[in-house]
Amino acid sequence: MSKKQKKQKKDSLLQETKDRRLFPNVPDPSGKRSNSSRRNNHAGEPRPEYAEFSGQRYEAAVSVAVSCGRRLFRGTTENISQTGMLLKLPESIPLSELEDKDVTLDFRLEEGDLQEGTEKRYRHLKAKVVRIIPGRHCAAIQFERPLYEARRRMDRLLFVLSSLFLTFCTVIIMLMRVDSIRYFASNPWLYGYSIMTALFLLSRYLFGSFYRPTPIDPDYTPSVTIVIPCFNEEQWIRETILRCADQDYPTDKLELIIVDDGSSDNSVEVIKQTVRDMCAEGPQYDIENRVRVFLQNYNQGKREAMGIGIRNARTELIVFVDSDSFLQPNAIRTLVQPMKDPKMGGVAGRTDVANIYTNWLTKMQAVRYYISFRIMKAAEAYFDSVMCLSGPLSCYRLDVVREVFDKWINQQFMGQKATFGDDRSLTNYVVEHYRTGYQDHAICSTIVPSNHRQFLRQQMRWKRSWLRESLRACSFMWKKQPFMSLSFYLGVLVPLIAPIIVIYNLVYIPFFRHIFPAAFLTGLLMMSLMMCFAQLILKKSSLWIYGFFFCLYYEVVLLWQMIWAWLTFWVNDWGTRGKGKKRAEVMAEAAQAKAEAMKAKEAAEHG
Numbered sequence: 001m002s003k004k005q006k007k008q009k010k011d012s013l014l015q016e017t018k019d020r021r022l023f024p025n026v027p028d029p030s031g032k033r034s035n036s037s038r039r040n041n042h043a044g045e046p047r048p049e050y051a052e053f054s055g056q057r058y059e060a061a062v063s064v065a066v067s068c069g070r071r072l073f074r075g076t077t078e079n080i081s082q083t084g085m086l087l088k089l090p091e092s093i094p095l096s097e098l099e100d101k102d103v104t105l106d107f108r109l110e111e112g113d114l115q116e117g118t119e120k121r122y123r124h125l126k127a128k129v130v131r132i133i134p135g136r137h138c139a140a141i142q143f144e145r146p147l148y149e150a151r152r153r154m155d156r157l158l159f160v161l162s163s164l165f166l167t168f169c170t171v172i173i174m175l176m177r178v179d180s181i182r183y184f185a186s187n188p189w190l191y192g193y194s195i196m197t198a199l200f201l202l203s204r205y206l207f208g209s210f211y212r213p214t215p216i217d218p219d220y221t222p223s224v225t226i227v228i229p230c231f232n233e234e235q236w237i238r239e240t241i242l243r244c245a246d247q248d249y250p251t252d253k254l255e256l257i258i259v260d261d262g263s264s265d266n267s268v269e270v271i272k273q274t275v276r277d278m279c280a281e282g283p284q285y286d287i288e289n290r291v292r293v294f295l296q297n298y299n300q301g302k303r304e305a306m307g308i309g310i311r312n313a314r315t316e317l318i319v320f321v322d323s324d325s326f327l328q329p330n331a332i333r334t335l336v337q338p339m340k341d342p343k344m345g346g347v348a349g350r351t352d353v354a355n356i357y358t359n360w361l362t363k364m365q366a367v368r369y370y371i372s373f374r375i376m377k378a379a380e381a382y383f384d385s386v387m388c389l390s391g392p393l394s395c396y397r398l399d400v401v402r403e404v405f406d407k408w409i410n411q412q413f414m415g416q417k418a419t420f421g422d423d424r425s426l427t428n429y430v431v432e433h434y435r436t437g438y439q440d441h442a443i444c445s446t447i448v449p450s451n452h453r454q455f456l457r458q459q460m461r462w463k464r465s466w467l468r469e470s471l472r473a474c475s476f477m478w479k480k481q482p483f484m485s486l487s488f489y490l491g492v493l494v495p496l497i498a499p500i501i502v503i504y505n506l507v508y509i510p511f512f513r514h515i516f517p518a519a520f521l522t523g524l525l526m527m528s529l530m531m532c533f534a535q536l537i538l539k540k541s542s543l544w545i546y547g548f549f550f551c552l553y554y555e556v557v558l559l560w561q562m563i564w565a566w567l568t569f570w571v572n573d574w575g576t577r578g579k580g581k582k583r584a585e586v587m588a589e590a591a592q593a594k595a596e597a598m599k600a601k602e603a604a605e606h607g
Contacts, residue, residue, distance in 0.1 A: 011355035011362075011450055012112060017057035017079045022281050023246045025329035048155055048540055050117030051148035052443075053328070054082035060113040067104040071097070077107075078138060080114060082147040084127070087139050095132045098139055103127050105141070112357035116366075117540040118147055125150060155540050162544075166533040169526045170205075173198055176523055193494075193501050194523070200490040201527060203483075204379040205534065211378035213440045214337040222316040222336055223253045225398070227309030229302050230271065230323040231261040236447060238274045243327045243444075245278060245291070254332065256291045257309045262299035267323075302391075303422040307409050310401055318398045320423070325392035325446040326354060335395050335442035345400045345434025346427065348377060348386055349393035349442035356543075358450045363543050364550040365448045365455075371531050371547070374440060374538055381438035383484035385431055387473065391423040393444040396430060404429035413468050421465020428469050432476045459558055463565040499563050502555065524555065 047054075057079040064075050064087060075087040089095070105125040109118050126144035133140070143150075177198045180191040226244045230237050244256055258275075260268050271293055278287045294308050306320060317336060321327065331349060338347045350373045353366040373390075380386045389396070408429050411418040418425060430436060449455035470492045477488045505520040528551030536544040 011447060012358040013355050014112065014115070015059040017059055022242055022278060023285060025246045025248045026251060026285065027248060048117065048148055048151075049538070050115040050540060051082065051146065053115075054146050054148060056115075057081040057086075058114055062107050062109065062113055065106040067106075068098060068101050075139075078136075080109075082114065082118065082143075084130075084140065084142040086133075087141055089137055089139055091137060095134055095137065095139065098129045099132050101129050103129060103141065105143075109147075111542065114147075116352075116356065116543065118151070119542050120151060120154065122147065122150055151540075158540060159537055162533040162536040166530060166537065169530045169533065170202065173202065173523065173526050173530075176519060176526075179519075190501070190504065193497055196490050197494050197523075200487060200494055201530070203487055204376055205530065207379035207382040208375035211382050211438070211440070213334075214340075214437075216334060216337055217340065220337065220340055221250050221253050221333070222339065223255075224249070224317045224319055224332055224336060224395075225255050225257060225309065225313035225315045226319045226321055226332070227257045227259065227306060227313070228321050228323055229259050229261055229305035229309070230263065230267055231299060231302070231305070232263045232265045232267060233323040234263070234266040234270050236324040237267055238270050239326055240321065240323050241271070241274050242278075244321055245285075245287075246329060247327065247332045248329050249332045251284075251286055251290065253315075254290065255313075255315065257294065257312055258291070259294045259305040259308045260296060261302065261305040262296045264299075268295060301419055301422075303409060303419070303425075306422060306426075307405070310398070310405055313398055316398060317395055318401060319393070319395045320391060321444065322392045322446060324354075325351070325444045327393065327444045328442075331393065331442045331444055335393065335439050338437040338439055339395065339397065341435065341437075343435050344384070344397070344437055345430040346386075346389045346394060346396040347437040347439055347442075348373075348389040349395070349444055350374065350377075350438075350440050351390055351392040352443060352445045353448050354445035355447050355450060360546065360549070361452065361455060362448055362450050363546045364553060367531065367535050367543055367547040368550050369448075370535055370539060373438070375534060377438045378440060379487075380484070381436075383481045383487075384435035384437060385477075385480050385484045385488075386436040386438050387427060387431065387488065388424045389427045389430075389436060392446040393442065394423060394427075396426070397434075400430055400434055401426070418468070420461050421469055424465050424469045428472055431473075456557070456561070460561050460565065463561055464568065467565055495562060496566075499559055502559060524551065527551065 058081065059079050060077055062077040062080060062085075064077060064085070066073055066075055066087070071093075073090055073093055075089045075093075078086045078088050080086075089098075105127050106123050107125075108121045111119050113119070127141045128144070129139050130142045131140040132138070148155075177195055180194040180198075184191045184195075228237075228240060228244060233240070241256070241258060247254060258271055260271060275287065275291055275293060278285065278291065281287070292312065294312070296305065296308075309320070310318065317339060319332065319335065335347060335349045338344050351369055353362055353369055355362050356366040357363070377386050377388075404426075408426050411425060427436060449458055473488070474492065478485050480488070505517045509515050509517050509520075528548045531551060532544045532547035535541065535547055
């Protein structure tokens, strides 16, 4: 087993109970089956976010205390959803006594048992035994009301308290900036930075709160090609492909292009077997005509793999999905809705963390991802200028992409071919002349780094691409809506200056002027708590406290990467894949290895 496989096996994901069919969410042409009733995902009543797909079952061993009349006993769940559970009963309990009986349940859901936001102690929950399974000594139990309704009082309390705390943090920051204005003349650089930071941050939260996703028009189903670039993702690629194919979307309007970018593991074999399995599901899904696979002889990079998809797509819209990202069943139907606007060139979906409960690093990233999308991208979408349509899930108008294709595929920076930041780069070419949006209810989950070495390499690569593309965007963003332009330039300036400000406040002030930096530390605390309470208001999750830990991690570790990114932002190494090697070196090694393998094969055939 490779080192990568060993590392990936540690990732902790929610374990969905698999349907016996590969495509349970694909619309039934006969009309005999309703996806909405089966998954409880379109009932229409107001629900918290975690209640989406409340009927989805997850494999989890939860200890449950059961009260049935005068009988008290304890069982363990085999699977559970927000609407019911399959309970393994002690052998001493006669199943015949439970059939069609009302029961009362007490249990606690821990993090990772069910959707994020459901973790809680559930007491005196009314339910009914709807079916018994003698061979497994199990009982299928349906709750009298879904778990999200049982949490309603708690959710309201969380909303009120977190809203009050968020307001408190906002007021404190504003009062501190009043002081910055008063003392501006004494130190324009320091207090000017404080004012800019507060203006940038508070404006993002303000306009993010105004954001509303585009509602679904069931009659709007433009033709879509999903492109999945893959490189060495044998563990995740099958699930990615199946999730893309199993969409609540007309089959005659949806096709898949899978591009293997010269993988050196078993990704190609997994892709081929997955396609064979999909074909075996039956001709009604038309997999032979809707799914195409392209294999590159050697690794040329994600941009080239995306390019193959762009050249071969034959639909109105093109969607890119990373090979370790998993779509919700309604992701495509929801994602395409903003494209009803003919001036909309592209739209980003929301990316959540799939391996969220692996360790504290992935939990921190989960909070950071959510705020980055639901607040930061949502604020940009308010002005139709989302600056990065992220790789895990993004949609473009195909003719717009082909319009900028040659510039993008051949992009150079400081005399070298651009080899990373492909999604941000493509967004830049599109947003210069078109609108770009964000659709919060189009959700996918992605695998994030679960160890610090890989995470820091990823962050360095992202910072370099951010610097490069921000420099490009500076040349045209002044043409956009004035407030969006101001926000963009502040968003570029603030992180660039941040390391200098931190050194000034945490090194120069305390050690050379012997003043404790109380104001600076209070400001950092308030900004980190804003992230925490915003996540708690919107997500209802117990992970909110990890927003504070992420901000601390950012100040202590990630912030200082910016200095190295300044000095090396033209470097074309892969970070997480090339282990520091330049792409040209890795490509040459891959080509040489392929050539040697071909020679060895030919020698064996003629030997």
